[in-house]
Amino acid sequence: MLETITFSLLNGLLYGMLLFMLSSGLTLIFGMMGVLNFAHASFYMLGAYFAYTMGLYTGFWVALFLAPIAVGLIGAAVERFGLRQVHQYGHVPELLFTFGLAYVVEELVRLFWGNTPMNYRVPEALDFPLFSLFGTNYPAFRVFVLVVAVSMFVGLYLLLKRTRAGLIIQASLSRPDMVSALGHNVPQVFMWVFAFGTGLAALGGVVGGIQLVTEPGMAFMMGPIVFVVVVVGGLGSIQGALIASILIGVLQTFALSVDWSLANLGMVFGYAVPPESFFATIWYMDSTRIAPMLPYLLLVLMLIFRPRGLMGKRES
Amino acid sequence: MSQETALALKGLTKNFGRAEIIRGVDLDIKANERHVIIGPNGAGKSTLFNLISGRLEATSGTIQLFGREIDGLPPHRVNRMGLSRSFQVTNLFQNMTVMQNLRCALLWSKGHKYAFWKLVNSQQEVTERAEELMERLNLTAKQHVPASLLTYAEQRALEIGATIASGAKVLLLDEPTAGMSRTEADDMVELIREITTDCTLVMVEHDLGVVFNLADRISVLVYGEVIASDTPEAVRANAAVQEAYLGTEVH
């Protein structure tokens, strides 16, 4: 049991940190620009593909830095030539623009890289078991992912709290109208925030593409869950995104690793639903089968009872 | 004039964080009186309106409308109980025409509620009443013009029209003449006088000419407290008021 808990925690944390790398950029973009970027996971995918392709020529370590920058530049271009045009029509068209963009990016990835998963592997320097726990090896690359994610959080935190640029961004996370009031070139600021946010997603893709699988469906798979993280954490809140990422990561991992159903709860109270009754399906449903639904349940409940999320300062 | 109390505020307070904006307001407004609230900027007049109309929730205290408690109710419930308000900043259905704005304002009071089995255009009563209102507001010629394309004075008139359309017994008007020229303001005052012959009016106003011309009673709100509430003459003579308000602002 201790083994299950330890590993669930470790793996939940790891998955949570991957989620955080995606959601931090999304929450930043939302907080600042009010744009719910549906294509955010597409930039995560581009990060993975770019890093894979660059890595073939430059090796993993250079790609780790170059790929997010390249994707960030694409993000800047998308903002400059796409979003900015749509901005005048309001937030719904902005959101729909990114919705369409997600389709286009996926098709382009299929066009250039094909439909099959990429052979994107752990770099040799990290391809060894770091330690062994209860007889199970823990690969070094996972620890590396954790290190990258944590340093990203720390870096982001310092950037926001300690630098002038960060203070501007922070101010505008809670009061977007402030930016222009402070005499900043709003479109320019938006462009770089968007670039920065997509770059963060790409960094998540560089390591996530290895940890998971680099294939054209990866954006579609991650997209909705990242929204859940950002909304649960509170739109525009980096700390909230971190907490929600880990919460959802651990929650999902636990639900998968512990066999549990309402029937267990019922037994504690000495109550059981007859197996043939209407509610029996729900009553005897394993937690493992409910697991994929949990984040969305959390999302809906959160929005009903606390629409600003865990750490959010405003509703929308 | 009947002596029934239309609106009664008791110990009303409102805090924003640690800032106390309304600090224990007690106020009785009789039915059918024209009651004007004055006070310096930042005294909390608009906040008071927002509390009464349900836009904001009071921190403590009670609000009664014809003896029924309304504090804590959402704005639409307050409205249905016979209290209607206008806004300092024009707050209309900008994309709808004059006619549509007035009809929307009439639908609930004419008992149509959320009906989806009858057409708005075939409700003769609503149409007639809307036409009547337009006539009174001098907006008949503009009935098919979207609210966003009206002049400022016309928008203010429509704002008042939308407020009174439902035939509410208590009207809250928030600076109806703000930003208007002298003649426009005079027209507006005439309009208000005309439409409030048989209902209770509570109004926030800066223009003291308008205030003393229209008010049956005046309340003076300073830093979230009512320091005086009396007839215009008595308020004019009140030393505290002169010191706190008139003395500093009126020459």
Place this chain on the structure above:
Amino acid sequence: MTKPRRTAGLFAGLATASAIALASLSTAQADDPIRIGFIDPLSGPFANVGDAGLKHFRFAADRINEEGGINGRQVEIVPMDNNQSASESAQLVQRAADRGIDFVAQGNGSDVAGAIIETVNRNNRRNPDNKLLYLNYAAVDPSLTNERCSYWHFRFDADTTIKLEALSNYMMERDDIEKVYLINQDYSHGHEIERRFQDLAAEKMPNVEIVGTQLHPIGQVRDFSPYVSRIRQSGADSVVTGNWGNDLSLLAREAEDAGLDVNFYTYYAGGLGVPAAIGRAGVDRVAQITEWHANVNVDEGHDEYREWVDAFKERYPDIDWYFHRVYNLMYMLKAAVEEAGSTDAEGVAAALSGMEFESHTGTITMRADDHQMLQPMYISIMDDEVEYDSENSGVGFRTLSRIEVEDATSATTCEMDRP
């Protein structure tokens, strides 16, 4: 509307234009080539799977055409993208019938296969002069040749029951397999394997204890570590799984990462991205049960077929000839059309039903009772020192055992309506 006339006029124009466009698109013509409608996902998340199948069919068709075609007629594969959707597929079957296509082929997803059977049945009933045959090359749900069996459906792959039958015949003779863990995707395919394997274990594998069963959501799990730690806790030495795609790749990689020492017996480790995704992690660890794999040609010396496989690789360097059953399907269809003398669905169906065919792996039979192919099966394991690797991954498969036809068969409950 304020401007009803204008808007209605526009709408009328648009509708008329599109109607004319429609009309021009859909005219049936029966011309020279024998056409096979290939219905599988060619876009969207499963595109790689359908795309690989299409390449197999095209290659085989080109070979047949080079050899002179069927009855002198060329064979043409008509790709039809179903987006992995059952209802889309049903429409495509209709379209195929409209176009005068006589055969439809499909493989991915038993749900889609079920829809196609229904639609083909319905079409053959409602349009008796425009009948279709459905050639199934990969959908393995047993019900398709049992309670839902149809005279118009022919399955060239072994169904789940047969695969497990073969696997159990292999396992019962291995004394190093004692504790088996079943992990499967939570949908009918996975359920079927779980149920069927448990039955077989009780029936004839006294040496095997099932130490755990697990269903997991399909295509949703990004992190298999909780499952792997459960497998470890169960003390299993073997895992049987019907997982495919990422669900298999991630599972095998996670097992390798965690240092889990078990063998995986799988359905789909051999193709469609899985070898590349698993790589050396699978050597001597991941086994598959299939009707053929490339190194069978080396072991059994099928030189002619090696040439075929090599030519395919030359034409499509990214993938390998994987579906031996597409070879069977195309050449059996050829034989059936030649026997029937035409592409008339009824004649071809009659010829295919019960047909015996000399394939590279031996004599195979399309059982007349239920139109299920009976063929020898191979259990093979990943190996990085074999002649043919899979999809340029550096690992291929080495035969562990060949299961002869009589050990790779199962009874059917099919009660077929025959015309």
Place this chain on the structure above:
Amino acid sequence: MNTTQVQTGAAAGGVGRSIWVRRLWPWLVAVVIAMLLPLLVTSNHGLTMISHMGVMIIFALSYNMLLGNTGLLSFGHAVYFGLGGYMAMHMLRYIEATGFGMPLELLPVVGALGGLLFGLIFGAVSTRRAGVVFAMISLGIGEMVTASSLMFTGFFGGEAGLFGNREAPVSLFGIDYGPGRNVYYLVAVWALIAAVIMFLLRQTPLGWMANAVRDNPERAQFVGYSPQMVRFFQFVLAATFAGLAGGLFIVVDEIITDETVGMIQSGLVLLSAYIGGIGFFLGPVVGAVLVVFLESELSSITDAWLLYFGLLFVAVVMFAPQGLFGVAYQQVMSWRAGEWVRSFHARLYATSAMLVFVLALIAVIEKAYHVLRHWNPQEPMPLFFVTIDATSMVPWLVSFAVMAGALAVFFLHARPLLRRALDSGEGA
């Protein structure tokens, strides 16, 4: 989307007979088109496609009751479509099994009731707020229902879905619903009924207040309406019509799978409504027809169809947020205003420049697909009536040159010219 908010207002005055005649004739045109369409489309597949168009028209119109009329952006509207469809399918199977006497014509009503039921349940929790909160709740509910489709296999029939036979129930009018044509007429009649009802709903007190709540929820409160209740009623009605569409869908397809409740279906109805134009009653109708047509036909013409689909959508959002119908409407208005007379040549010029650009872009995309996706890129490739070798430089250079040229002409010459033409008109 703010162009024609409450279009009823202009004719607010009397309701004379002549107005009714004028109002009625677009519907008569629609009836005539719907009646004649099967004469042009005779193949089974074509009939299925136009039946799907009918279904999608109802679905997209119901979606627009949310997005266009009430300002509620839903990412989970397919939930009600799909669940309605499942309800109808269960009824169909029940009829098949027991011979229950419900006629096929009324089966869609079962779907509508299903939509109503789930609309009541989910609407109650999701309409408290509009905006992002509503959008995210709808996304969450959509994902939850999708996830549960594999948990409750009894209801959803697992991934294989459920089948039914539309010939099993009796017919009210003794019609044989085996042939696709008869089913098409059933769809057409229902689509027309649903469209008329939804059109009239826009003009009821609820429909007006939906617009009011969309534009200014606060003011709506101060005229006595609870925005939440207005949203809730609109939501439930929209879900009911979505369920009706779902019920018709299973009559056409005789199969239903869990993809009908899924994100892709929800996305498709959003695309349909938006591409057509959410500010107009007929916008979603145009969008639905176009989307079904493209989905069904484009995929058999080109591999790149999803890319074109995505690009079309992005282009509409960027350059024509009023939707395709909105663009057409503007052009007609502009024609009426006489602007076409003085700017006809400039318009023609600008449009053809753009058209050339789009054609060159299509050429580039097709060539890219040929080179990158075809097993043998050297194989000659047919493109716009010529056959080219996509691996040689020349066709690429030509395409890019044409693209750049067309863009330059458009931005540097045609557009300024068009602007001048229009401005001079205003001055005159």
